[in-house]
Amino acid sequence: xxxIRLPFLLLAMILLMILPLLLLIQSSLGTFWEYPQLFPHIxxxxxxxxxxxxxxxxxxxxxxxxxxxxxxxxxxxLISLLPARYLAGHxxxxxxxxxxxxxxxxxxxxxxxxxxxxxxxxxxxLGNSMTGVIIILTIVSYPY
Numbered sequence: 218x219x220x221i222r223l224p225f226l227l228l229a230m231i232l233l234m235i236l237p238l239l240l241l242i243q244s245s246l247g248t249f250w251e252y253p254q255l256f257p258h259i260x261x262x263x264x265x266x267x268x269x270x271x272x273x274x275x276x277x278x279x280x281x282x283x284x285x286x287x288x289x290x291x292x293x294x295l296i297s298l299l300p301a302r303y304l305a306g307h308x309x310x311x312x313x314x315x316x317x318x319x320x321x322x323x324x325x326x327x328x329x330x331x332x333x334x335x336x337x338x339x340x341x342x343l344g345n346s347m348t349g350v351i352i353i354l355t356i357v358s359y360p361y
Contacts (some may be wrong), residue, residue, distance in 0.1 A: 281347075288351040293358055322356055331357070 250256075273348065275340060300319060304312060322330055335344070343349035 284347065285350055285354060286300055288347070289354040289358060292355040296355065 244250065247339060269335045298317075304316065333352060338344050338352065343352065
């Protein structure tokens with residue numbers, strides 16, 4: 218008996234999640250929806266034009282976010298691997314101090330820390346550049 222109920226409940230849950238999304242898509246493509254009609258009047262040409270324009274406007278920020286993310290990940294890996302490997306494989310007197318210095322960005326308030334970094338980046342000419350943003354994001358994500 219429970220074997221029969223489980224697929225039915227699963228199907229009901231999926232429908233409860235998908236049907237509102239279908240209604241949202243249908244109403245966003247529809248131009249008007251009058252009372253006696255079961256479904257709204259859909260003009261695909263207008264909806265597709267609006268969708269195409271929205272995608273064109275959103276493509277550049279999405280690509281720049283993707284580039285920022287990839288650059289930050291690569292930079293974090295580059296600056297994390299060597300210290301991690303050295304600290305894991307060697308014992309020396311100042312090992313604890315070095316670990317604390319490497320984890321310091323996680324302890325200090327990110328806003329306070331990054332205000333000083335922003336001042337330095339502005340002085341060296343990286344204030345409003347992709348490289349500057351990647352450096353800032355790498356510093357914030359480094360301890361994690």
